[in-house]
Amino acid sequence: MKPASGKNRLGSIRKRPAWAGLAIHVALVVLSALFLAPLLWMTATSLKPEYEIMGAGARLLPSKIVWSNYPKAFSYGSQDLGYIPFLAYGKNTLVVTILAVIGSVISNSLAAYSFARLKWPGRDLFFAITLATMMVPYPVLMVPTYSLFKWLGWIGTFRPLWVPCYFGSAFSIFLLRQFFKRIPQELSEAAKIDGASEFRIYLDVVLPLAKPAMIVIALFTFMWAWNDFMGPLLYLTDQNTFTLSMGLQFFQSQHTGVSWNLLMAASLIVILPVLLVFFLAQRVFIEGIATTGIKG
Amino acid sequence: MKRHAAMVGWLFALPWVIGSLLFLAYPLLASIFYSFTNYSVLRSPRFIGLDNYRELVHDEVFLTTLKNTALYTISAVPLATVIAIALAMLLNTKVKGMTVYRTIFFLPSLVPMIALGVLWLWVFNSQNGLLNESLRWLGLPTPNWLDDPTVARWTLVIISMWGCGNAMIIYLAALQDVPTALYEAADLDGASSWLKTRHVTLPMISPVILFNAIMGFIGAMQTFALPYVMFPGGRPARSNYFFAMYLYDNAFLFQRMGYASAMGWIMFVVTLILTLMSLKVSSKFVHYEAS
Numbered sequence: 001m002k003p004a005s006g007k008n009r010l011g012s013i014r015k016r017p018a019w020a021g022l023a024i025h026v027a028l029v030v031l032s033a034l035f036l037a038p039l040l041w042m043t044a045t046s047l048k049p050e051y052e053i054m055g056a057g058a059r060l061l062p063s064k065i066v067w068s069n070y071p072k073a074f075s076y077g078s079q080d081l082g083y084i085p086f087l088a089y090g091k092n093t094l095v096v097t098i099l100a101v102i103g104s105v106i107s108n109s110l111a112a113y114s115f116a117r118l119k120w121p122g123r124d125l126f127f128a129i130t131l132a133t134m135m136v137p138y139p140v141l142m143v144p145t146y147s148l149f150k151w152l153g154w155i156g157t158f159r160p161l162w163v164p165c166y167f168g169s170a171f172s173i174f175l176l177r178q179f180f181k182r183i184p185q186e187l188s189e190a191a192k193i194d195g196a197s198e199f200r201i202y203l204d205v206v207l208p209l210a211k212p213a214m215i216v217i218a219l220f221t222f223m224w225a226w227n228d229f230m231g232p233l234l235y236l237t238d239q240n241t242f243t244l245s246m247g248l249q250f251f252q253s254q255h256t257g258v259s260w261n262l263l264m265a266a267s268l269i270v271i272l273p274v275l276l277v278f279f280l281a282q283r284v285f286i287e288g289i290a291t292t293g294i295k296g
Numbered sequence: 297m298k299r300h301a302a303m304v305g306w307l308f309a310l311p312w313v314i315g316s317l318l319f320l321a322y323p324l325l326a327s328i329f330y331s332f333t334n335y336s337v338l339r340s341p342r343f344i345g346l347d348n349y350r351e352l353v354h355d356e357v358f359l360t361t362l363k364n365t366a367l368y369t370i371s372a373v374p375l376a377t378v379i380a381i382a383l384a385m386l387l388n389t390k391v392k393g394m395t396v397y398r399t400i401f402f403l404p405s406l407v408p409m410i411a412l413g414v415l416w417l418w419v420f421n422s423q424n425g426l427l428n429e430s431l432r433w434l435g436l437p438t439p440n441w442l443d444d445p446t447v448a449r450w451t452l453v454i455i456s457m458w459g460c461g462n463a464m465i466i467y468l469a470a471l472q473d474v475p476t477a478l479y480e481a482a483d484l485d486g487a488s489s490w491l492k493t494r495h496v497t498l499p500m501i502s503p504v505i506l507f508n509a510i511m512g513f514i515g516a517m518q519t520f521a522l523p524y525v526m527f528p529g530g531r532p533a534r535s536n537y538f539f540a541m542y543l544y545d546n547a548f549l550f551q552r553m554g555y556a557s558a559m560g561w562i563m564f565v566v567t568l569i570l571t572l573m574s575l576k577v578s579s580k581f582v583h584y585e586a587s
Contacts, residue, residue, distance in 0.1 A: 024386060024389050024391055025392075028387075028397050031386075031401070032397060032400045035404060035461075036400055037426065038404075038419050041426045042415050055423075055424070058424045060429070107312060110309070110310075110312075111308065111311065111312035114305050114306075118304060119301060119305065120303075120305030120306055121302055126309070129316075130312070130316065133316065133320050135514060135568065136320065136564065137517060137560075137564060137567050139540045139559075139560050139563055140560035140563060141320065142323075142544070142556075142560065143553045143560065144323035148318070166311060166315075167318065168311055170316075173312060198304045202308070223406075227408035229408075229410055229521040229524075230520060234548070244408075248410045249524075249525055252410075252417070253528070260418050263414055264415070266414075267410075267411040268411075270411045271406070271407055271408060271411050274406050274407075275403075275406060278406055289465045289466060290469030291469070
């Protein structure tokens with residue numbers, strides 16, 4: 001084959017023939033519909049009157065929008081099905097999540113700073129071990145961790161859910177270290193000549209420059225804590241202290257096969273804060289994820 | 297001065313040093329000890345040697361969960377990987393509205409596990425679920441997704457494909473890092489799109505594929521929350537009863553924490569062996585740039 005014809009026929013991306021561009025667009029539209037359908041249908045169901053969900057009256061879209069499903073799901077008080085105080089669960093989740101985010105931002109940035117910008121014997125070995133711990137499956141650690149918290153008398157409190165965040169996580173440390181390493185060392189040296197202590201340099205020089213990475217860590221921790229199910233399932237014993245994940249699971253187990261509109265409304269209430277945070281920080285978020293899979 | 301620097305270094309890392317000892321090293325070692333004991337919340341550990349491991353080999357339920365977990369992992373991880381790479385490649389064609397499509401494909405991975413389970417219970421509902429309504433409209437058979445053991449195990453695979461947006465973003469970033477000079481060189485040689493994909497794109501992103509596949513395998517082997525919500529007790533007919541669920545049930549339902557610890561160690565060793573093996577085998581296929 002002659003090189004020239006090859007270049008013409010396929011070319012680089014810019015010289016793509018019109019039909020190929022159209023085919024790609026069609027594929028993307030169809031795939032988008034497939035990916036969005038469950039979410040759209042969930043929203044539609046959450047706004048339907050009860051009789052349009054199942055059986056003969058079932059419809060794809062609601063004939064009228066029933067907003068009252070939302071407050072109803074929030075304060076469901078039917079005696080035989082049990083009362084699920086979603087508002088209180090939302091508050092519990094928020095408390096745990098905020099404490100977890102604060103702890104994670106502090107502890108991970110300290111450790112990552114040490115690995116990225118300080119020199120000490122054993123540092124590289126300890127960092128290699130840190131990376132290796134990402135492979136340890138959580139179920140191996142479950143029983144002794146539970147026993148540890150039981151020994152501390154923390155079962156039934158929020159502490160097992162947020163205190164560990166104040167001691168760092170391998171994944172976040174790895175992510176932050178990559179970012180800290182890219183900040184020019186000269187800045188630290190200049191500050192040092194001015195007599196700044198290492199902690200001052202961390203706080204006043206490096207952290208302000210690492211704002212996007214810190215936001216990524218905060219977002220990831222927020223998502224993790226907000227969505228966590230196993231933690232609350234293991235450690236929360238009193239129904240009043242449940243988190244949203246637990247509440248939703250409990251609500252679901254009580255409503256199997258009925259009131260799908262209320263269930264979908266309750267689920268959407270749990271999803272909405274995550275979506276909101278995502279859309280507020282979309283750019284930083286996407287960049288953060290993009291860097292996590294690269295050159296492990 | 298050097299001693300001082302070393303101390304500062306350790307001081308900064310101190311929370312993580314304590315954390316890794318307390319929440320990783322200690323539980324890992326303690327669970328190997330517990331795995332040789334008869335132990336529960338109500339009973340302090342009593343040494344029983346290898347009894348737990350001996351019992352596991354003959355435990356039908358354990359073997360079933362092992363099989364289910366293996367089947368799920370080897371179907372869900374490769375399928376989700378292929379779809380994530382395919383979506384990333386579609387989006388990497390400099391198409392208009394790329395950020396909008398990217399957001400759409402990513403949205404499902406934002407849905408919290410429990411809400412995800414509730415949502416898909418409704419989608420898979422055999423009478424009025426979205427999936428069966430659509431299949432009926434197309435004139436296709438409508439399986440009993442949640443109650444028929446032969447199809448129920450595929451529901452979780454389908455959900456994992458729907459949630460591949462996270463990986464897609466990682467692959468998209470990797471694709472955007474492939475130097476255009478390589479494609480230009482391939483064009484000069486008259487390479488077809490397929491040849492370019494096969495000999496330029498895939499080798500260049502192979503380290504990212506490897507890393508994601510390993511993390512995907514490790515995650516899939518621990519699957520818990522989704523089947524816990526959708527298929528309590530691993531229904532139907534234990535077809536969705538997974539390793540981590542049985543481990544949890546043993547530790548906290550049947551009060552057999554020693555037995556659960558033995559299961560945990562088996563999971564850890566399997567993870568370790570598979571990771572080391574895939575690193576070794578992949579060294580033939582994975583292309584690392586000299587840097």
